[in-house]
Amino acid sequence: DENIKHNFIKTIINEDLEKGKNNGQVVTRFPPEPNGFLHMGHSKSICLNFGIGKEFNGKCNLRFDDTNPEKEEQKYIDAIIEDVHWLGFDWGETIHYASDYFHQLYDFAIELIKKNKAYVCALSAEEMRKYRGTLTEPGKDSPDRNRSVEENLKLFESMRKGEFEEGAYVLRAKIDMASPNINLRDPIIYRIKKMDHPRTGSEWCIYPMYDFTHGLSDAIEGITHSLCTLEFQDHRPLYDWILDEVSAPCHPQQIEFARMNLNFTVLSKRKLQKLVENHHVEGWDDPRLPTLAGIRRRGYTPASIRNFCNIIGVSKKESRIDVGLLEDCLRSDLNEHAPRVMGVLKPLKVTIENWPEGKTEALDAANHPQNPDMGKREVIFSREIFIEQDDFMEDAPKKFFRLAPGREVRLRYAYFITCKEVIKDDTGQITELICTYDPATRGGDSPDGRKVKGTLHWVSREGSVPAEINLYDRLFLNEDPEADTDDFTKNLNPESLVVLKNSRVEKSLVNAVPEKAYQFERTGYFCTDSKESSPDKLVFNRAVTLRDTWAK
Ligand code: ATP
Ligand code: MG
Ligand code: MG
Numbered sequence: 194d195e196n197i198k199h200n201f202i203k204t205i206i207n208e209d210l211e212k213g214k215n216n217g218q219v220v221t222r223f224p225p226e227p228n229g230f231l232h233m234g235h236s237k238s239i240c241l242n243f244g245i246g247k248e249f250n251g252k253c254n255l256r257f258d259d260t261n262p263e264k265e266e267q268k269y270i271d272a273i274i275e276d277v278h279w280l281g282f283d284w285g286e287t288i289h290y291a292s293d294y295f296h297q298l299y300d301f302a303i304e305l306i307k308k309n310k311a312y313v314c315a316l317s318a319e320e321m322r323k324y325r326g327t328l329t330e331p332g333k334d335s336p337d338r339n340r341s342v343e344e345n346l347k348l349f350e351s352m353r354k355g356e357f358e359e360g361a362y363v364l365r366a367k368i369d370m371a372s373p374n375i376n377l378r379d380p381i382i383y384r385i386k387k388m389d390h391p392r393t394g395s396e397w398c399i400y401p402m403y404d405f406t407h408g409l410s411d412a413i414e415g416i417t418h419s420l421c422t423l424e425f426q427d428h429r430p431l432y433d434w435i436l437d438e439v440s441a442p443c444h445p446q447q448i449e450f451a452r453m454n455l456n457f458t459v460l461s462k463r464k465l466q467k468l469v470e471n472h473h474v475e476g477w478d479d480p481r482l483p484t485l486a487g488i489r490r491r492g493y494t495p496a497s498i499r500n501f502c503n504i505i506g507v508s509k510k511e512s513r514i515d516v517g518l519l520e521d522c523l524r525s526d527l528n529e530h531a532p533r534v535m536g537v538l539k540p541l542k543v544t545i546e547n548w549p550e551g552k553t554e555a556l557d558a559a560n561h562p563q564n565p566d567m568g569k570r571e572v573i574f575s576r577e578i579f580i581e582q583d584d585f586m587e588d589a590p591k592k593f594f595r596l597a598p599g600r601e602v603r604l605r606y607a608y609f610i611t612c613k614e615v616i617k618d619d620t621g622q623i624t625e626l627i628c629t630y631d632p633a634t635r636g637g638d639s640p641d642g643r644k645v646k647g648t649l650h651w652v653s654r655e656g657s658v659p660a661e662i663n664l665y666d667r668l669f670l671n672e673d674p675e676a677d678t679d680d681f682t683k684n685l686n687p688e689s690l691v692v693l694k695n696s697r698v699e700k701s702l703v704n705a706v707p708e709k710a711y712q713f714e715r716t717g718y719f720c721t722d723s724k725e726s727s728p729d730k731l732v733f734n735r736a737v738t739l740r741d742t743w744a745k
Contacts, residue, residue: 197244200507202448206249206418215417215443219251222289222416223277224407226258227269227391229462230477230484231276233498233519237453240502242420243282253282254414256289260406262390270391272477276485281495291410292392298401299353301409301439302364302383306345310438311382312337313348314365321363324370325378332370332378352385355398359385366405368434376431380404408432412441419445422452423511453505454513456672458483459681473682474668480722480734481668481689491665492710492720492736497526513672520737527710527718527736532560532567535605535650536698536713536733538662540579542625543651545610548576553655556636558606570701573656574607579697580651581716585626587615594646596626602647605714609634609645650714657697660731662719664691696733703728710736 197203206219221242225231231239246253255277259265274288305311314337316324326332340348352362364383372378382405387398411419419432426449436444454460459468460483468474468482477484480491488498501522505514535558553575561567580596589597596602601611607630614627633640637648668689674681698713705711707723719733726732 196248197240198503198506200450201509202241202245202418202420202450202507203248205446205448206245209417209446210249218415218417219245219249220254220415220417221246221251221420222254222256222411222414224256224258224291224410225273226261226264227266227273228261228264229269229466230272230486232460232462232465232485233455233458233483233488234453234460236280236485236498237502237505237507238420238422239277239280239282240499241450241507243284245418245420251417252285254287254289254416255284256410256414257291258403258407258410259290259292259390259392260400260403262386262388262400265391267391272486276489279489279495280485280498289410289414290392291406292390294406294410294413295393295397295401297413298406298409301435301441302349302401302405303346304439305366305382306349306364307342308438309342310367311345311364312340312367313345313352313362314338314379315362318360321381325375326370328373328375332375334370335365335379338367338370338379349383352383352399353397355387357385359387361385364399366431366435368431374427374430376404376428377434380431382435404428404431405435408436408445408447409439409441411445412436412443415443416445417443419447421447421449423449423509424452425449449509450507451509451511453502454511455483455516455519456513457516457667457669457674459669459674464681468682471682473685478724480663481665489708490723491734492527492708492718493523494526494530494710497523500526516667517741520741523718523737524739527712529564531710531712531718533558533562533714534699534702534711535572535652536660536662536696536702536716536719537579537581537650537652537657538664538693538696538713538716539582540652540695540697541582541585541623543578543580543610544625544627545576545578545630546613546627547629548574550576552576553653556606572606572699572701573653574604575653575655577654578604578651579654579657580604580626580649582623584647584649585612585623587623595649596628596647601643601645602649603634603637603645604651605648606637607635607651608632608637609639609643650716652697652699656700658700658703658731660696660698660702660733662693662696662733662735663722664693664735665689666691698731698733702731705731712739715739 223242243253314335324333363381365379368377478486555571558572584595609631610628616625669684670686674684705721710718710720717738718736722732
């Protein structure tokens with residue numbers, strides 16, 4: 194893999210290196226909170242942080258920001274580890290957890306109290322909101338702001354020992370209640386939560402807040418550049434204040450960049466969770482979701498996602514990126530690497546009347562038309578075959594270059610066939626075509642130079658097996674699912690999943706590797722579903738169509 198495309202963060206790092214800052218070290222981190230599955234937005238942060246770590250011969254830590262036991266779970270930790278790994282990144286021996294630093298963080302809090310830079314406050318959440326003021330109005334000091342250091346130490350100790358109810362007290366940084374930046378108006382740095390933590394169990398009943406934890410965890414790990422999304426810009430003064438006030442081992446530099454937004458979907462764990470919990474989708478790894486687990490199951494490759502992140506780049510400006518670009522990145526990867534096979538999504542039976550009953554013939558088929566190194570396989574031809582319903586028209590216009598009564602087409606890798614007769618049931622539905630084949634056209638060319646305009650994919654009864662196929666489409670009907678509504682679930686696409694129950698695919702696919710995509714010639718890229726598919730009952734997911742069907 195190449196280095197990530199140039200961006201303003203790399204400029205800053207290069208300047209730092211020239212100045213000899215951080216002893217020439219570059220250390221970054223990817224710091225997810227384990228309160229949900231990773232989504233495409235996270236992949237931008239992952240590619241950026243791990244990419245920079247690698248490119249500058251430094252490192253990138255994987256750190257779980259696990260300071261809120263209320264919403265965090267081990268299953269999310271496990272999924273995140275799997276996803277980052279799948280995307281192709283390595284974090285060395287250790288996985289870091291903010292909870293590993295709870296003792297150090299507690300000591301830093303004591304240090305602040307001793308410097309008279311933090312105090313225990315008894316205001317209720319509601320009162321605290323009122324005291325905080327607004328953008329246009331300065332805040333008011335808490336009545337507890339001038340509590341003595343001794344008393345603060347004692348109360349904080351009692352908080353830790355579990356002597357108070359949740360909400361009775363909090364620890365606040367003593368900064369500036371008149372600051373134009375509301376984040377500096379004595380923010381809470383510790384709160385009481387009588388709740389077990391997935392990693393520290395019942396050891397603690399007070400937990401540090403994100404803003405207090407984050408910069409200090411960065412410093413403890415020797416992070417040099419702490420890259421985060423733009424919404425943390427207003428928190429940077431607090432990040433710096435904390436690092437300046439305590440005896441932190443170093444002072445990492447926070448740099449903000451714009452989040453990734455994609456159209457026709459939502460990129461927020463909270464919103465994705467709502468879709469999962471209200472059963473709009475079948476789980477965090479539903480192939481329609483923009484979670485890494487979901488699009489992996491759908492057939493996306495790590496390389497296509499890394500390429501996408503590199504193409505969109507890193508800037509300070511928010512924008513909404515067309516999901517079509519992501520799909521194009523997948524298409525170009527799979528076009529190059531996916532083996533070709535034949536699958537018929539909506540089969541129409543064809544009987545070749547001049548082909549002997551019971552006879553089968555193996556024909557060579559290339560696994561990739563442009564890449565002979567990918568080899569070939571055998572496809573079985575026989576008297577009964579299936580073509581796509583859409584590839585036949587009874588009253589076909591001149592320009593319909595597929596099959597119609599009296600017309601001749603090529604069957605890929607096989608023979609020319611001509612339609613002789615159309616058979617229908619009582620309701621007028623076409624149930625079967627009777628055709629003849631020309632034995633001289635084996636392999637797909639006629640010795641007399643006769644041309645046909647259309648080449649159809651097909652499978653034979655003997656050479657194919659039944660399969661169920663999930664056709665996925667965009668999860669939402671509009672580019673911004675949240676425009677004009679406070680309930681984005683109203684904009685869900687009712688046809689985001691269409692299941693085809695009667696498809697047939699080449700026998701060679703019986704042992705297809707889950708999540709490995711194939712090109713079904715003429716129809717799209719598909720992989721077997723890692724949860725539902727088995728050799729006895731194949732279930733395929735459409736990763737992406739061959740062309741962008743949404744393009745205007
Ligand atoms: P969400 O709103 O989905 O919960 P988050 O930012 O709260 O996202 P974290 O687990 O804290 O989720 O994110 C880990 C890292 O990934 C953070 O550094 C965060 O800034 C980054 N990140 C999250 N969403 C995006 C996004 N859409 N684009 C780029 N980076 C993102
Ligand atoms: Mg977060
Ligand atoms: Mg969040």
